[in-house]
Amino acid sequence: MRVRHKPPTLVSMWxxxxxxxxxxxxxLLFLLNSxxxxxxxxxxxxxxxxxxxxxxxxxxxxxSLESTRLQLTGEVQERGTLAARVTELEGVRLRLTDEARTASEQLKLARTEREETAAKLARARDDAKVAQARLDATQLALNAAEKKSDATAKELATARAQSADADDLLKKRQKDIDALAKKDAASATQVDSLQRLVRAKDDERLALETRLAATRKELTDADARLRAAQKDFDAQLAAAKAAAKAAAEELAAAKAAAKAAAEEVASAKTGAAKTGEQLAAAQAQIKDLSKKVDDANVNIVDLQGDKAKLADKFNRLQRDADARFAGIAMTGKxxxxLVDMSGSMGKRDLSSLDETKWPLVVETVCKVMRSIPTLEQYQAIVFSSEANWVFGTGEWQPxxxxxxxEAVSAALLKVKPKDDTNMYAALDKAxxxxxxxxxxxxxxxxGLPTSGPGLTRAQQTANPPLSEPxxxxxxxxxxxETLTxxxxxxxxxxxxVRINSVGFYFxxxxxxxxxxSxxxxxxxxxxxxxRP
Structure with a gap:
């Protein structure tokens, strides 16, 4: 049997x-960069x-600011309505007072009404200035937001449209103010008309005094309603101011957030630049690794040459391994x-014949001959009680x-196992x-040798004779001892001389x-x- 060993794979593993x-x-570098x-x-x-x-x-x-602006506009309009109503009631009261009193007092009241109307007009103009200031601040905020974020151009355009709407509303408010001015002029004209009508109303004074009491009651009620409206107006104005303040705070927060976003964008750009530098460094490392891989390829070529040499060496070792019979190195030129042909070589044990044993011995001898790669010349000896050459008189056979x-197999198969074992004669001949x-x-x-030189005279004539063991x-x-x-x-x-032994089942x-031994x-x- 042949024992085959797998060649080491250290080179391939390296x-x-x-x-x-x-x-x-x-x-790793690719994953880090990614x-x-x-x-x-x-x-x-x-x-x-x-x-x-x-x-x-x-x-x-x-x-929210636009809503507040619209609310303020509504409040201003409502205030104008209330002012008109107060003016109207004041006019009625003045007319009644003028009718009850002298025409000069009625004229004085008309002048007072004119002055109050002028004061209201001034307050309305102040409110318009405040609204204009708020609009300017909003416009500045929008311009600042437009400069800080190009990405919000669309939304800023919408804001500009809303600002334009606010401008339109302001223009409308200006028109209202102009209307109030015209109304003031009309009031002045009406005062002149009243001066002309003073004398005509003297006759009606007595009739109107009765109505005066009722009108005074209505005026008291109107004053109460006016105070309530003024209170509601003040509350709404305070709420509007608070909403405007909150809107200003939100606008400031929005500016801060936009600034922070800009800083984050700048940081992201810095990080991207840093990432680019790291990517460049990684590419340089990859280039170095590529160079190392090229060097490794050169080394691999060298290693392939070494591998070929090792393969040749392995083939030689493989041939040497193949040239073994059950662990015996098959060597020799x-x-x-030496083939034992004593009687035991045809038996399974001391008393049982085995016709397959001798053919197995012959087959084993032929297998050993085939396994010797360096064999150049050979000779065969069969021995039992005596030893004989298989071919000629002992000359080497090529x-x-x-x-x-086949020649050795044919010659050995003609032999019949017999007699005892004289191994000494076989070794001496070899x-x-x-x-x-x-x-x-x-x-x-x-088996052991059972005949041949080596016994003393006493051992030869011992009674009873010595046993085979x-x-x-x-x-x-x-x-x-003779070999040594x-x-x-x-x-x-x-x-x-190297002596290899093959022992058959015993x-x-x-x-x-x-x-x-x-x-x-x-x-x-x-x-x-x-076993066979």
Whole structure:
């Protein structure tokens, strides 16, 4: 049987580690750059969302301011209506007073009404100035917001439209003020008319005094309603001022948010620039890694050359591994095959014949011959009570591959196992070829030696005779000593002969011990086949 070993893969693993490290570095840098770029993009998106939110809050503030402005306009209109109503009632009262009193007093009251109308007109103009100041402040805020955020141009355009609407409303209010001025002029004209009508009304004075009481009551009620309206107007005006203040605060907050958004955008741009620098550094690192990969490729080419050399070495080792038989190194240029053909080689045990054993021995000898890659010349010896050459008289036979194997197989299959085991004669015949270059002996046997030299006279004539195990121990020891002293002694010009042993299935452990000791002491190996 052949034992095959998988070649080491250290070179391939090292190459894989180099590639994996380089790929891991490139992947890590790519992931880091991607993460930083993603963070920068997310920061930009967050800044844009904050800016949009700020724009929405600014639009809401402008809407609230416009609502407040409309509310103030309504209040001013209502105040104008109330003022007109008061004026009308005052006129009625003046007329009644003039009718009740002298025409001069009526004229004085008319002048007083004119002065009050002028004062109201002045207050209305002051309110218009305040509204104009608020409109200017709003316009400045809108201009500042327009400068700080180009992204909100659309919303600012809407704000400008709303500002234009506010301007229209202010113009309408100015028209109302002009109307009040015209009304004041009309009042002056009416005073002149009253002066002309003073004399005409003297006749009606008595009739109107009755109506005066009722009119005074109505005037008292009107004054009460006027005070209530004035109180409501003051409350609404205070609420409008608070709303305007809140709108101003929201506008300030919107400006701060817009400023913060601008700073965040600038920070995002700085981060993007930093990310670009890091990306450039990463690209430089990738370039360095590419150079290292190129160098690694050069090293890989060198390693491939080394790999080829190692492959050749491995092939040689593989051939050497293949050239083994069950752990025995198949070596030798000139080898002798010693084949035991004693009677036990045809038996399964001491009493049972086995017709398959000898063909198995022959097949094993042929397998060993095929497994020796360096075999050039060979010879075979069969032994039982005596030893005989298989081919000729002991001359070397050139090894011709399968042809030689078939010749050995045919010759051995003609042999019939018989008699006892004279291993001494076989080894003596084999070592006769040492001078001719013998370097290896392959011994095929299933038992201890049972005949041959090595017994003393007393041992030969012992009564009862020695048993086969006892003979085996004594003759085996003699063979091992003869090998050490004579046959396989060290020579200055020749190496020791290597003896490899193949033992076939046997019952006694002493057989295996003997063959193993024989091979170990002569630089060889032993393998035992315990079953067919």
């Amino acid at each position: 190459m894989l580690d180099v590639f994996c490290c380089a790929l891991g570095c490139v992947t 993460r930083m770029a993603t963070d920068a993009v997310q920061a930009n998106r967050t800044a844009l969302l904050d800016l949009e939110s700020t724009d929405k809050r600014l639009a809401a503030a402008l809407t 000139r080898a002798v095959f 090894f011709a591959g399968e042809k030689s194997v 070592f006769s070829l040492r001078a001719g270059g013998l370097d290896t002996i392959y011994l095929f046997s299933d 006892e003979l085996g121990v004594i003759l085996g020891k003699h063979i091992r 002293r004579t046959w396989n002694r060290p020579l200055p010009t020749q190496a020791r 019952d006694s452990p002493d057989v295996g011990a003997f063959l193993w 024989l091979s170990r002491e002569n630089d060889g190996s032993f393998v035992g086949m315990s």
